[in-house]
Amino acid sequence: MSYAAAPDPVAAFERARDAMRRARRSKEILFVVIFCAVFVLSAIVGEVSVGTFVEGLPGLFNYVSDTIPDIHGDDVVGGVREWFWAFPRWLGLLFDTIVIAFLGTLLGTIGALAFCFPGSRNLVTNRWLYFVVRRLTEIARAVPELVYALIFVFAFGLGPLPGVLAIMVHSSGALGKLFSEVNENIDIGPIEGVRAAGGNWFQIIRLAVIPQVLPNYLSYALLRFEINVRSAAVIGFVGAGGIGQELMFVIRQFVYTDISAIVLMIIATVSLIDMTCEKLRHQFIDEQRATP
């Protein structure tokens, strides 16, 4: 057969494959070594010990089973009533939480509106202004809410006020960045139109930019509200109002059934607000699509 004369294609393929594998192997070994080193290092600094965990595991199961209330089949209503014994007070605290999130989001949106126009590359000519505003937005965004809350609790005292301020500062940073990104993606046509008609900077923003970006702003603000309800629920851990303070108290005092009751109420509230906001967002998007 004439095939014998030609080099064996299978052997050639195997050779090429081996060469490729060898080239990749050194990289893979390096990756595995780095990964193992990081793994061991983080296990050491994280004080991870299988012993502690195995010792703690029954404790965890006990903990979870302790939070399940003792409700008998013959008196379900009475059992639930006892489980949620402080329902009106917790409802009030949840209302506080939502108010904190609402006001924090609203004030944060206003702050973001102030940040976002000087922080968009296509709307400012002054490079310094752009740079400074962008860095400010970054700092506002990068520091966690809880850290702001700690600082504001120190300055303003306990209560919902520092919570609102903390959420406001963090949201204005987070939303400011998103708003600027929306601004940078707009159609330049209307801007040039308003400028050609003799509009000043504020008129350009009001008449050319805002109509294009407002639906996106609203949708982002609503999304932020959902996130902020979650943060407002835990911001009370440092004394900044809302349901968090009560939750911290019952966890620290081992009032087991209260823990599960409050956590369930938080989950219910959060998912209710998520659903409502999702509906509103879809409505905005539909309205935007409807207008030509």
Added chain:
Amino acid sequence: MSDTTAIGAMRLEEARRRWPDVFAVSLGHRVRVYGVWLALGAATVFSLWHTGFFDFARIATGVGKLGWLLGFMFPPAANGWFPDFCEGILETLGMAFFGTLFAALFALPFGFLGARNVVTSFLIHFSFRRSFDCLRGIDTLIWALIFVNVVGLGPFAGILAIIVSDMGTLAKLFAEAIENIDRKQVDGVRASGASEIEVVRFGILPQVIPVMLSQMLYQFESNTRSATILGIVGAGGIGLQLSDRIRVNNWDEACLIIIMILVTVSVIDHLSKLIRLRIIQAQEYRP
């Protein structure tokens, strides 16, 4: 231009009479818009009052105090604590890394169980999805507080909190990634006579692993952020040092810690963005 296209004053008047809706916003719409604004305004004023914004004396004292402590923040100083701060940052990163890794390991099987195209029984994948939602619905900080009670103070409690709350998030993301795969490869592997395990290994995993890796990296970024504050409830990391400094009025040290957190978070974000880009590129280059 002829008179038929240009609108003269006469024709304008006529048009206004015939189609009033075009020229004026309808009453119903106007009432709705004003109503929304009025409701928003009322809610805002009530919230401001409810949270104590009208207590001007308190606001003034607070702002004064805020200015005072900002003054103390600069220049930031370590006062000899710098190695401890570095250790705290390292601990934070270690917690985030270990937590994300194990959350992903645990989430992997649950992701398969929650995917509609793997587990066909509606009841099973639905109940798995809802339990992920419950895990996700409880904030990491709440889990941390609970685990501090179970395993004691320290970073281990934080790691467990990250694992539990992230397991829900990652399992949901993994399940969605698995639901979005291309069916053809699965069918091809199955047609060549593979068992169920082999279908998962050769039909599903090669498609979803790059997506999962990039989601893990994203989650690692987010966990680095949350691990910085877990220390506030005693679950390890730099947060403990930060809250201590704030409680005892050491503002220059607190400021340095905040700056260190900012630097760490942005470095991690940058690194993870680079790696994610490489993963996506490697996926695209595959023939």
